[in-house]
Amino acid sequence: MLQRSTFGILPDGQAVDVILLRSTAGLEMRVLTYGCIILSLATADRDARDDNIVLGFDRLDRYVAASPYVGAVVGRYANRIAHARFSLDGRLYDLGANEPPHHLHGGFSGFDRRVWDAEAAGHGSSVVFRRRSPDGEEGYPGSLDVQVTYTLTDRHALRVDYEAETDAPTHVNLTQHTYFNLRGVSDGPAADIRDHRLTIDADMYLPMTGARIPTGEIAPVAGTPFDFREPTAIGARNGGQYDHTFILNRTGPGVRPAARVIEPVTGRAMEVSTTEPGLQFYAGGDRQGFCLETQHYPDSPNRPEFPSTVLRPGQRYSSTTEFAFGVAGR
Secondary structure (H helix, E strand, O other): OOEEEEEEEOOOOOEEEEEEEEOOOOOEEEEEOEOOOEEEEEEEOOOOOEEEOEOOOOOHHHHHHHOOOOOOEEOOEOOEEHHHEEEEOOEEEEOOOOEOOEEEOOOOOOHHHOEOEEEEEOOOOEEEEEEEEOOOHHHOOOOEEEEEEEEEOOOOEEEEEEEEEEOOOEEOEOEEOOOEOOOOOOOOOOOOOOOOEEEEOOOEEEOEOOOOOEOOOOEEOOOOOOOOOOOEEHHHOHHHOEEEEEEOOOOOOOOEEEEEEEOOOOOEEEEEEEOOOEEEEEEOOOOOOEEEEEEOOOOHHHOOOOOOOEEOOOOOEEEEEEEEEEEOOO
16 A cells, blocks of 8 residues: 655645555655655665755745756657647647747646545555546647556666546657656755766767757767766767757667766766667756656657657557666675
């Protein structure tokens, strides 16, 4: 049975619960029914000291008023769709232009701003979130039944499984938007993340326009600030500023390695594996957290040369990402 309690009340009167998950391996995580937000995630450092390693807020009103997708599941479409529109089967659909003139992370009221149904699974180590996104929500066609499952595994990992079905052709691209800081964030402001050493299993990336829309080019990372094929400090190049899509080196189906991060002071390490073809690496202006968002490519609905994100009736959208935690050298 889930341990859950009320975290807050939304302006429309809906209650938002906080749910506690624990694994036999020692991971502990708190999540919200609002946006499937990961509120906290505690794991040990090289001295066996547990600390929360994700950024978050202590009050619901802060998520509602100011959250830049902190900890949430975003959709229907993670990342950007140029000019907030796409054509599907000969029909043009206009979306919410919440990053004018473009569409970002599902629009003005995407999945990150919705209350989800939640139920227990796995004897307190897993929770299943569900919601129906109605036809026309933020301009998307088709009613979409979505399920997101968080599981704390006995391998000291967080597994995220996404599933969806539709009653009309639509586009789907879901991701998890947690901001990590492996130094730990329990005691005051989070430390700078620029000394975290990052490896991304990608030989290629997508160059962007100034508005963060893909140019259509697929370029090699070699000789650029985007070369993380060997462990590199986040702050070593580009001023530590990133919001770019990396094309993962896929060697087969299923969950494959995507990235690894090591924090040198605590020794904490995180490995990311996924079924997705791309990884959005985001390190923002305050340098207190970074995101590794597994997903399809931005603006795929308008670029037939990119892997398709179309979901049709009778098909099932399925995606898995694992975040495994440990200590470097062990």
